[in-house]
Each structure stands twice: as structure tokens, then as C-alpha cells.
Amino acid sequence: MSLQPISRRHRLQTDIRTRFRFKRSLSKSDLFWAYIMVAPNLLGLLIFYIWPIFQNFYFSFTTWGDFGKSAWSGLDNYKNLFSDPEVLHATQNTFAYAVMTIPVSMAISLVVAAFLNQKIRGIGLYRALYFLPMVTIPAAVAMMWRWLFNGDYGLLNYLLSLVSLGPVRWLSDDTALYAVVLVGIWSSIGFNMIILLAGLQTIPTVYYEAASLDGAGATQRFFRITMPLLSPTVFFLTIVSLINGLQVFDQIFLMIKPKSTAIENTQSLVYLFYKTAFIDGDKGYGAAIVTLLFVIILAITMVQLWFQKKWVHYD
Amino acid sequence: MISQSQRNPSATAPFTRLKVRPASLAIHLFLIIGALTMVGPFIWMILTSFKSFTEATHVPPVFLPAVPEWSNYSEVFSSLPFFNFYVNTIVMALGRVVGVLFFCSMMAYALARIEFPGRNLIFLLVLSVFMVPGQVLLIPQYLLMSQLGWLNSLQALIAPGLFSAFGTFQLRQYFLSLPKELEEAARLDGANHFQIYWRIMLPLVKSGLLALAILKILWSWNELLWPLIVNNSPDKLTLSAGLAFLQDEFTTNYPQMMAGATLAILPMIVMFAVLQRYFIEGIAISGSKGG
Structure with missing residues (x-):
């Protein structure tokens, strides 16, 4: 037609x-x-x-007893929620995960995207390889990484031993969260890179040419042209990454054994919600936990929308 | 960061060309190291899946198995209902795709092309679903499945995923982009809206339907929490949830675990290799890794 x-x-x-x-x-x-x-x-x-x-x-305003019977209990769940050290700890873990994962992943992705934007050979292949974790079942990702992290036979500890470091007990109490963060970064680079690359490709080349003629160096061009023009993309990514990051569950559930002591230092709000509502069967309290998560995500998104005027440039 | 000479190779003098080569070499070096970091865990997983237990746990590590142990793969099928995992996952993914393609495209067409009373309200409802993290819905969705007696069934895997706010929103954009003149002729011939949608509009948004279908298959394939909650009998699990069990069952049988993981991700990787462009575009448009 x-x-x-x-x-x-x-x-x-x-x-x-x-x-x-x-x-x-x-x-x-x-x-x-x-x-x-x-x-x-x-x-x-x-x-x-x-x-x-x-x-x-x-x-979230009810209490669940045996046999799935529930009764109205007013604000009880919320009162418990705010005095529950486990909820506080899970909230801290959730934020720690998001705060460590997102900036590192975005920084690496930005460098990769900038390199791929240079019209170099093999861009399609690189893009596909970096994207691979995105099309992989989370349980498989967890299994391959647990195997790499394995204290006795893991490849990572072997590589460390070559430079006479380690062995590191990757999934033990103190380091488990960092291990989960590492996997989180590894898994999200492909997605962030694709979005940033799309953003970079919308910046007209003439801007760089004009700046070069005026004698602007690479650093100046990056901060004066790339960053401002890329800011809407970065803003979008920050919103999406925070929404996704605060809902982290899969890798924690799959990599940390529920009975290990490391779970206290890694369990996120969604993990705590799953455990409370579906393992312990306390659906009222679980509903309150997930409502808290909803409010947190909503508040953070609102704050970001509010602050975008300060740093996001739209033409 | 981006040097002018690289962007404009026709204008490069020999002098600048000398400058370009080491730079692009460094870039390739960086990208290759990065790519190895991304692919390395996959390669190690596949190598391990062919090793014997002694090889896999040997210190220092043995990189290539002496003889590929295919039995690791067959044991995955004999010790777990792995075949059921496959069937369940495929049924779940395809069931959802059919539902979403049909229901969402119909609603999207009506929202985009018919100005009926209540249209804005319905669109607002669709948008409001976006605002809510999926976990908020899990307890009520689970209870509904339980009331219907659908726990541990294929219906439970499919049901909520038959409908989608995201799919409606995405397809609405496609329908909005089609020119009005297209339906005029059909209207004059006395076609009703369903006929226009089915015969004229739907074929024109094929690429949108394909992108949505691919995303839906990928998300269903990888979804963990929902199958984990509604189904717990082993023969009703999906690959994603089944692997989680495999991990618990064979705590130390590493080669077999790796074989199971390899088998589970293979179909998506093959599909990705064939339809790469649609995967990447779809995910970029949706701005989401799941849901």
C-alpha cells in the first residue's frame, strides 16, 4: 500500500x-x-x-490465622512493620543492592555504548554477546555464577590464586551481597548498553564536528555535548533501573540458600514478602510489606520526576 | 571521546590515520575483554556440563573434558521431569502469546481508532496497571487461583498472563500511527469495526505483534516467582522454577546442574540468534526486563 x-x-x-x-x-x-x-x-x-x-x-489491614482465615486487625501490620528489624534490614539490603548495582552498571554500559557508537567492525556481534544474559533464565544465571563462586572448586578462586589472592568465600555472610551485586551488574549491562547506544545515535554528528573545529577536546565534547544530550536517556534508564532494582528477588532467592546465615544480609523486600506470604503463610503481613515497597517505589519515582528539571535537558 | 577522524574516514589524511589505528585497537581490546566477561560464565557452564565429576572438581581446574560426558544430559531427563518442564514452559508461553496478541490488539484498536464514551477512562485504567509493581498483585492472584481450584495446573501458569496492560499500550501506538484514510473505503463498503480491525489493520501492525510475541515468550520463559507460587508439584513446574529445584536436588552434582541449565537456556538463545533484531528492539521499546 x-x-x-x-x-x-x-x-x-x-x-x-x-x-x-x-x-x-x-x-x-x-x-x-x-x-x-x-x-x-x-x-x-x-x-x-x-x-x-x-x-x-x-x-494489609488483616491478620491471617490457620486454614487461611483472616480477620480485620486495623493498623497492626503497619505498626509491626515499622518496628520490625527484619523489615528494616531488608529495606537496607534492597537499597544497598540498587545503589551499588545501578551506577556501576550504567557507567560500564556508557563506555561500551560510546565505543560501539564509533562505527567499528563487529558491532552486531558485540551487541549480541553483551545482551546474552538478558535472554537467559535467571536460575541458569544463578547456577553458573554459583559455580564460578564455589569456594573449593570455583574458577574465580582459582584465577585469584594465580595472583596469590584468596580464596574468597564469595557467598558467605559478609560478601554475599557483593556477589549478588556483581551478578546484577553483569546481567544488566546489555540492557543499559542498548538503551544508551540508541540515545547516543540520536546525537547529530555535526555537533561534534563543530566543537572540534572550535578546538574542544574529547573530554570537553563529552561533558558539553554528550552528557547534556544524553541526559533524557540516562534519566529514563535511572527510573527504570530503580524500579527494577528495588524489586530484586530472583538472584537472591536462587544464589543464597534460605537456611544460610548470609540470607539476613542479602534478603530484599520482595524476598521477605515472598517468605512471609507464601512460605510462612502470613498473607496479611506480606501484603503490608509489599505495600511498603509500592510506596517506596512510587515516592522515589516522584522525587526523580521532580528533580529532573535540574539536570535533564530536552531540546 | 569521539574523535573526528574516525567519524569521517574520507577526510583522514595519512597522518590522522596513523592516530586512528591504535585507538580503535584499544577499543577492540576493551570490547573483547568485556565480551569475554559476558560469555565466559556461559562457556564455563557448557564445558562443565561435559565433564565427569572428578574433572569438574579437580584443583587446579581441568579446562577441557577428556571425553565428553553426554550422560550428564541424559541423567537430567531421567532424574527430573525435565521433559514436563519443557512442555509446561512452552504451553505457558504460547498460551499467553495467543491471548495477549488477540485481546490486547482488539482493545488497542478500539482505544486508538474508535472514539467511544469511556475510552479515556479505560485508557487511564490501563496506564494505572503500569504504576504498580507486579508483586503487589501476587497474593490476590494466588488466592483467585486457589479459589478456582487451579493451583498446580497449566491454567494457573497461563491465566493472568493472558491479559496485558503493556501489550495494549504498545499496540495502541502502532494503531495510532496508521492513517485514517485506510478505513474510510472499508467504512463506505459497510464494513464494521471488527472487520476493519481483522482484515485491514491487523496485517499492518504485524511487526508490532511480532515484537510483542517475542517479548511475551521471553518473559514467560524466564519468569520465576509466579510459577514458583502457584505450582509446586514437580511435573507442573516450568523450566525457570524447575531449575531452582534442580539446584536444591543436586547440591553437589555440578556437571549435571550445568547440563540442566544449558538445556533450559538453549531454546531462547537459538531464538535470540535468529530474531536478534526483534529481541533488542522489543526490549528497548518496552524499557523493561520483565513483567
Whole structure:
């Protein structure tokens, strides 16, 4: 189907025509089909996604006993929540994970993206290889890394021993969180790199050429051109990474054994929620924990939207 | 950071060309080291999956197995319902894809092309689902499955994933980009909106449907928490949740664990290799790693 450019006058005419006819022709049949076509997904969203938001909020004010019976308990869960050292610790772990993972991953990704933006050979291959962890089942990622981290037979400790370091007990109490962070960085580089590369490619080359002619060095060009023009991309990535990072669960669940003492220093809010609601069966308290997470994510996103004026440049 | 001569090779004098080569060599060196870091764990996993237990736990490590131990792979199937994991995962992914492609595209069409009363409200509802972290919904979704008697079933794996706010939003963008004139002729011929959607519009948003389908398959394949919660009998698990069990079951049988992990990720890696562009575009557009 070829779409010829339409003259302005012609377009104006069709606009008027369609608008005029539109009012007249929103017939019963149109309405009927509109609602029929919307209905299945709307029903599904209401049942599985929208009503549950309210249900979860309601559950957070209830206490669950044996046999799945629940009773209204007012603000009890929230009172417990704010005096529960485990919740506090899990919140700290969650933030520690996000704060350590996101900047490091973004910095590495930015360098990789900048290099790939130079029209070098093999860009497609590099892009695919860096992206590989993104298409890998989290459990497989956890298994391969646990194997690398293995205290006795792990490849990492062997490599360290070559430079007479270690052995490191990677997944023990003090270091487990860093090990999880390392895997988090490794897994997210591909995604961040793709987004940053897309952002870099929108910056017109003329800017750099003009700056070079004016005698701007590489550093100056980076801070005066690249950073400001890339700031909307970085902003978008920060929002998405924080939302994802604060929901960290898979790698902690898969890499740290639930009975090991390292779990205290690594369990995130989602992990604590899973354990409380689905292992211990305390769905009321679990609902309160996940509501706390929701509020935290919402607040942080709001703050970022508020602060974006200070550093994000839109043309 | 980006030197002018590299961006404009036609203008390079011999002098600058000399300067370029070491720079791009350094870049390649950096990128290759990075790529090895990304691929290394995969290679080590595959190598281990072919080793005997003694080779795998040998210190210092043995890099290549003397004889590839294919039995590690067959043992994965004999000691776990691994075949069921595959079937369950594929059924879950395809079931969701069919649902999402059909339900989301219908709603997306109506939201984009028919100005019916309540349209904005419905769109607002769709957007509000975006704002909520998925874990908030898990307890009510689980209880619903339990009330329906669907725990430990394939329906439970598929059900909530049949519908999607993200898919609706994404396809709506595609439908919005189509020109109005397209439906005019069909309207004059007396076609109703469903016919226009089915016969004219849907074929035009094929690339959007493909991107959505790929994302949905990937997310279903990798999803951990939902299958873990609703299904706990081993023959009803997906690969993602099943591997977690494999890890507990064979705490020290490293070669077999690696064989299981390799088998589980292979289909997605092959699909990624073939449809790389769509994977990367889809994920870049969605701005999300899952959900």
C-alpha cells in the first residue's frame, strides 16, 4: 500500500469530512463493536490486575490465622512493620543492592555504548554477546555464577590464586551481597548498553564536528555535548533501573540458600514478602510489606520526576 | 571521546590515520575483554556440563573434558521431569502469546481508532496497571487461583498472563500511527469495526505483534516467582522454577546442574540468534526486563 503525500488542502478537507462524518456515524454498531473489542482485555485486567491492587491493600489491614482465615486487625501490620528489624534490614539490603548495582552498571554500559557508537567492525556481534544474559533464565544465571563462586572448586578462586589472592568465600555472610551485586551488574549491562547506544545515535554528528573545529577536546565534547544530550536517556534508564532494582528477588532467592546465615544480609523486600506470604503463610503481613515497597517505589519515582528539571535537558 | 577522524574516514589524511589505528585497537581490546566477561560464565557452564565429576572438581581446574560426558544430559531427563518442564514452559508461553496478541490488539484498536464514551477512562485504567509493581498483585492472584481450584495446573501458569496492560499500550501506538484514510473505503463498503480491525489493520501492525510475541515468550520463559507460587508439584513446574529445584536436588552434582541449565537456556538463545533484531528492539521499546 503506497501512501502518497497528501496536499495540505486535501488533508484539511478530509479532516473536516471525517470529523463531520464521525459525529454522525458513531452508530449503534460502532459502539457495539467498540465495547465488544474492549471487553475481554478489560475484564481480564480488572480481574487479574486492578481489583487485586485494592484487595492487596485491604489484606494489609488483616491478620491471617490457620486454614487461611483472616480477620480485620486495623493498623497492626503497619505498626509491626515499622518496628520490625527484619523489615528494616531488608529495606537496607534492597537499597544497598540498587545503589551499588545501578551506577556501576550504567557507567560500564556508557563506555561500551560510546565505543560501539564509533562505527567499528563487529558491532552486531558485540551487541549480541553483551545482551546474552538478558535472554537467559535467571536460575541458569544463578547456577553458573554459583559455580564460578564455589569456594573449593570455583574458577574465580582459582584465577585469584594465580595472583596469590584468596580464596574468597564469595557467598558467605559478609560478601554475599557483593556477589549478588556483581551478578546484577553483569546481567544488566546489555540492557543499559542498548538503551544508551540508541540515545547516543540520536546525537547529530555535526555537533561534534563543530566543537572540534572550535578546538574542544574529547573530554570537553563529552561533558558539553554528550552528557547534556544524553541526559533524557540516562534519566529514563535511572527510573527504570530503580524500579527494577528495588524489586530484586530472583538472584537472591536462587544464589543464597534460605537456611544460610548470609540470607539476613542479602534478603530484599520482595524476598521477605515472598517468605512471609507464601512460605510462612502470613498473607496479611506480606501484603503490608509489599505495600511498603509500592510506596517506596512510587515516592522515589516522584522525587526523580521532580528533580529532573535540574539536570535533564530536552531540546 | 569521539574523535573526528574516525567519524569521517574520507577526510583522514595519512597522518590522522596513523592516530586512528591504535585507538580503535584499544577499543577492540576493551570490547573483547568485556565480551569475554559476558560469555565466559556461559562457556564455563557448557564445558562443565561435559565433564565427569572428578574433572569438574579437580584443583587446579581441568579446562577441557577428556571425553565428553553426554550422560550428564541424559541423567537430567531421567532424574527430573525435565521433559514436563519443557512442555509446561512452552504451553505457558504460547498460551499467553495467543491471548495477549488477540485481546490486547482488539482493545488497542478500539482505544486508538474508535472514539467511544469511556475510552479515556479505560485508557487511564490501563496506564494505572503500569504504576504498580507486579508483586503487589501476587497474593490476590494466588488466592483467585486457589479459589478456582487451579493451583498446580497449566491454567494457573497461563491465566493472568493472558491479559496485558503493556501489550495494549504498545499496540495502541502502532494503531495510532496508521492513517485514517485506510478505513474510510472499508467504512463506505459497510464494513464494521471488527472487520476493519481483522482484515485491514491487523496485517499492518504485524511487526508490532511480532515484537510483542517475542517479548511475551521471553518473559514467560524466564519468569520465576509466579510459577514458583502457584505450582509446586514437580511435573507442573516450568523450566525457570524447575531449575531452582534442580539446584536444591543436586547440591553437589555440578556437571549435571550445568547440563540442566544449558538445556533450559538453549531454546531462547537459538531464538535470540535468529530474531536478534526483534529481541533488542522489543526490549528497548518496552524499557523493561520483565513483567
